[in-house]
Amino acid sequence: xxxxxxxxxxxxxxxxxxxxxxxxxxxxxxxxxxxxxxxxxxxxxxxxxxxxxxxxxxxxxxxxxxxxxxxxxxxxxxxxxxxxxxxxxxxxxxxxxxxxxxxxxxxxxxxxxxxxxxxxxxxxxxxxxxxxxxxxxxxxxxxxxxxxxxxxxxxxxxxxxxxxxxxxxxxxxxxxxxxxxxxxxxxxxxxxxxxxxxxxxxxxxxxxxxxxxxxxxxxxxxxxxxxxxxxxxxxxxxxxxxxxxxxxxxxxxxxxxxxxxxxxxxxxxxxxxxxxxxxxxxxxxxxxxxxxxxxxxxxxxxxxxxxxxxxxxxx
Amino acid sequence: xxxxxxxxxxxxxxxxxxxxxxxxxxxxxxxxxxxxxxxxxxxxxxxxxxxxxxxxxxxxxxxxxxxxxxxxxxxxxxxxxxxxxxxxxxxxxxxxxxxxxxxxxxxxxxxxxxxxxxxxxxxxxxxxxxxxxxxxxxxxxxxxxxxxxxxxxxxxxxxxxxxxxxxxxxxxxxxxxxxxxxxxxxxxxxxxxxxxxxxxxxxxxxxxxxxxxxxxxxxxxxxxxxxxxxxxxxxxxxxxxxxxxxxxxxxxxxxxxxxxxxxxxxxxxxxxxxxxxxxxxxxxxxxxxxxxxxxxxxxxxxxxxxxxxx
Numbered sequence: 001x002x003x004x005x006x007x008x009x010x011x012x013x014x015x016x017x018x019x020x021x022x023x024x025x026x027x028x029x030x031x032x033x034x035x036x037x038x039x040x041x042x043x044x045x046x047x048x049x050x051x052x053x054x055x056x057x058x059x060x061x062x063x064x065x066x067x068x069x070x071x072x073x074x075x076x077x078x079x080x081x082x083x084x085x086x087x088x089x090x091x092x093x094x095x096x097x098x099x100x101x102x103x104x105x106x107x108x109x110x111x112x113x114x115x116x117x118x119x120x121x122x123x124x125x126x127x128x129x130x131x132x133x134x135x136x137x138x139x140x141x142x143x144x145x146x147x148x149x150x151x152x153x154x155x156x157x158x159x160x161x162x163x164x165x166x167x168x169x170x171x172x173x174x175x176x177x178x179x180x181x182x183x184x185x186x187x188x189x190x191x192x193x194x195x196x197x198x199x200x201x202x203x204x205x206x207x208x209x210x211x212x213x214x215x216x217x218x219x220x221x222x223x224x225x226x227x228x229x230x231x232x233x234x235x236x237x238x239x240x241x242x243x244x245x246x247x248x249x250x251x252x253x254x255x256x257x258x259x260x261x262x263x264x265x266x267x268x269x270x271x272x273x274x275x276x277x278x279x280x281x282x283x284x285x286x287x288x289x290x291x292x293x294x295x296x297x298x299x300x301x302x303x304x305x306x307x308x309x310x311x312x313x314x315x
Numbered sequence: 316x317x318x319x320x321x322x323x324x325x326x327x328x329x330x331x332x333x334x335x336x337x338x339x340x341x342x343x344x345x346x347x348x349x350x351x352x353x354x355x356x357x358x359x360x361x362x363x364x365x366x367x368x369x370x371x372x373x374x375x376x377x378x379x380x381x382x383x384x385x386x387x388x389x390x391x392x393x394x395x396x397x398x399x400x401x402x403x404x405x406x407x408x409x410x411x412x413x414x415x416x417x418x419x420x421x422x423x424x425x426x427x428x429x430x431x432x433x434x435x436x437x438x439x440x441x442x443x444x445x446x447x448x449x450x451x452x453x454x455x456x457x458x459x460x461x462x463x464x465x466x467x468x469x470x471x472x473x474x475x476x477x478x479x480x481x482x483x484x485x486x487x488x489x490x491x492x493x494x495x496x497x498x499x500x501x502x503x504x505x506x507x508x509x510x511x512x513x514x515x516x517x518x519x520x521x522x523x524x525x526x527x528x529x530x531x532x533x534x535x536x537x538x539x540x541x542x543x544x545x546x547x548x549x550x551x552x553x554x555x556x557x558x559x560x561x562x563x564x565x566x567x568x569x570x571x572x573x574x575x576x577x578x579x580x581x582x583x584x585x586x587x588x589x590x591x592x593x594x595x596x597x598x599x600x601x602x603x604x605x606x607x608x609x610x611x612x613x614x615x616x617x618x619x620x621x622x623x624x625x
Contacts, residue, residue: 131615
């Protein structure tokens with residue numbers, strides 16, 4: 001797990017400032033030009049990696065982002081040591097990305113729809129999932145259950161974080177349990193798999209969503225490409241692990257270009273919630289919406305429950 | 316050397332002076348010196364014991380513990396993965412669903428069992444059997460012994476990641492009691508997929524980690540030869556994991572390791588299982604599931620407002 005996908009990463013450019021050549025069409029692109037176009041090459045449509053902040057800007061209505069569990073930080077429970085101590089790596093990642101961890105969670109509005117957002121950032125230690133990512137995900141789910149706001153997770157990860165060893169592995173179980181609790185309510189849950197989503201994140205909450213969206217040409221694979229190449233002793237086909245290939249193999253629902261992402265996510269969430277609300281249209285109108293709690297789906301669902309089990313229903 | 320390291324770290328950052336490599340070199344050397352002295356050997360011994368070619372595998376335990384076993388094969392979608400075996404076992408007048416990774420002993424059976432590395436159809440078979448058990452109220456026992464899920468193009472195309480995730484989800488949903496026992500090596504998501512259970516036990520000389528020591532060393536040290544160092548820092552022994560409260564109980568092994576006496580190892584495993592089942596079966600499905608959720612919710616160590624929380 002947490003296998004490096006550096007082969008592909010370098011190909012797709014890094015988040016450094018200044019102009020760079022597009023790996024898709026070799027056009028020279030300025031950072032400002034790219035940022036204005038959601039880090040998508042205006043020429044060929046190549047999707048560059050986005051930071052968590054850029055992603056939040058893309059998805060959340062301006063000024064609506066409200067972070068949850070912001071004060072969680074990684075500890076070093078194993079006193080892990082490879083070539084450098086773990087706390088040093090964390091410090092460096094914090095310094096370089098300006099982030100507190102590889103996942104940010106919060107409340108936001110998307111086209112005026114209340115949602116809970118979880119956004120990963122590959123530039124923070126390869127977007128690896130350790131205890132803080134797992135706990136933040138859990139708290140975001142708790143918030144989603146409490147408010148009945150649908151949940152959207154944007155994934156970008158090299159997998160479980162090796163520096164937290166077995167604790168990282170258990171985050172796969174932990175996030176799975178969280179998704180199960182979401183499903184019990186149920187609260188709609190959508191994941192957006194961006195380049196790259198691999199390892200323990202792909203093998204837990206990323207693929208457990210009600211609808212799985214991928215970005216064009218995103219690399220998705222449980223095992224890293226190097227390990228597979230070493231095992232089978234041959235070069236991988238050029239389309240290996242790409243989102244397009246996963247759609248063809250039935251592993252992903254749909255591919256959505258980044259510039260359409262926000263609208264499509266809101267549309268799908270609306271449709272998931274609409275299923276129950278439509279069936280109850282007449283009842284729905286008498287109910288006044290409880291301020292700040294739940295979408296149409298949650299309220300209609302509660303309504304069904306009271307209808308199905310009224311206190312004094314003649315039998 | 317310790318002194319030199321502290322000195323180096325204390326030096327102010329000067330432009331053009333790069334000490335990181337030097338610090339890394341000294342730290343690494345210290346680690347080597349410190350480890351080769353004592354601890355390291357013990358940890359690596361455990362890794363080797365966990366992978367001992369004569370160590371009892373899933374089918375050995377099944378043979379020793381259960382009076383009858385009917386293997387159920389196939390995922391009803393694609394095929395039958397021989398790296399995972401599962402079926403109905405007669406157990407003290409009732410039934411258990413036993414599912415486990417299976418390795419081979421000789422060249423041919425090792426290839427047939429794919430060295431205990433399952434493909435998506437293996438995980439989907441496991442799910443099918445778990446739902447079957449759930450339907451008839453049969454408790455589920457999983458035995459874990461794998462270097463990880465199979466790395467391959469076809470496995471990825473059939474959704475290796477999704478298959479592991481949905482197996483985890485299946486285990487999160489089950490209403491019957493579930494016990495997972497790590498009997499050999501439990502590495503990566505390929506092992507965890509069968510280990511989201513009410514109770515997770517480990518045989519004394521088994522190991523359980525996020526990745527194999529070799530894999531970890533390849534990524535972090537760029538050299539699989541550093542596996543013994545990786546093994547030490549990963550904290551993968553049963554003792555470590557009990558300390559971190561990842562597992563519920565360590566089951567002792569016969570003197571010298573489980574491979575010395577399969578029958579004795581099976582007896583110990585059976586007693587451990589019995590004790591857990593007895594406890595789990597007094598709980599309602601609802602309470603069991605609630606406790607399972609809470610147990611995995613607690614997994615992890617982080618700092619909140621400056622305090623370290625376990």
